[in-house]
Amino acid sequence: MTMTEMTANDANPEMTRNRFTEPDWTSGDLRKLAxxxxxxxxxxxxxxxxxxxxxxxxxxxxxADLRRELLAIxxxxxxxxxxxxxxxxxxAVRIARAHLRFGGYAEELRGLSELxxxxxxxxxxxxxxxxxxxxxxxxxxxxxxxxxx
Numbered sequence: 001m002t003m004t005e006m007t008a009n010d011a012n013p014e015m016t017r018n019r020f021t022e023p024d025w026t027s028g029d030l031r032k033l034a035x036x037x038x039x040x041x042x043x044x045x046x047x048x049x050x051x052x053x054x055x056x057x058x059x060x061x062x063x064a065d066l067r068r069e070l071l072a073i074x075x076x077x078x079x080x081x082x083x084x085x086x087x088x089x090x091x092a093v094r095i096a097r098a099h100l101r102f103g104g105y106a107e108e109l110r111g112l113s114e115l116x117x118x119x120x121x122x123x124x125x126x127x128x129x130x131x132x133x134x135x136x137x138x139x140x141x142x143x144x145x146x147x148x149x
Contacts (some may be wrong), residue, residue, distance in 0.1 A: 034128070041125045047118060056112060063105055067097050 027033075048056075072080060073095065085092045126131055 037125055038129060041122060044122070047115065059108060060112075065099055066098060066105060069095070070102055074096075 038043075085095065127136060130136055
């Protein structure tokens with residue numbers, strides 16, 4: 001069943017749209033605060049478009065060579081890196097170019113990491129309204145056991 005196929009029977013009966021009202025955020029009532037978080041998610045607009053997803057995937061898939069080169073550099077000792085830079089001008093230019101490219105790439109990865117954290121938060125808030133939340137998480141855990149990340 002897809003998320004759009006879910007019915008009210010699949011969710012916690014207490015977690016319905018009619019129940020959500022803007023709480024007093026200073027009250028300290030955790031249930032009301034949790035309801036408010038779910039309410040905010042219900043009202044949340046999409047964070048990215050499908051075009052944004054495709055563009056991000058394209059940028060990431062086009063950087064495998066850069067990632068490999070930067071990770072390979074980390075496998076060398078500092079002395080080996082310095083020796084190679086001092087003794088090989090072409091190598092020095094190549095890693096200087098990688099350094100310049102990496103600055104922008106690292107910033108993109110930080111932005112993507114923040115978006116992925118938002119996705120994880122949205123998922124757990126959406127799942128939290130299910131009566132069988134623990135069972136769902138256990139099923140997901142067993143289904144992903146042994147699979148590479």
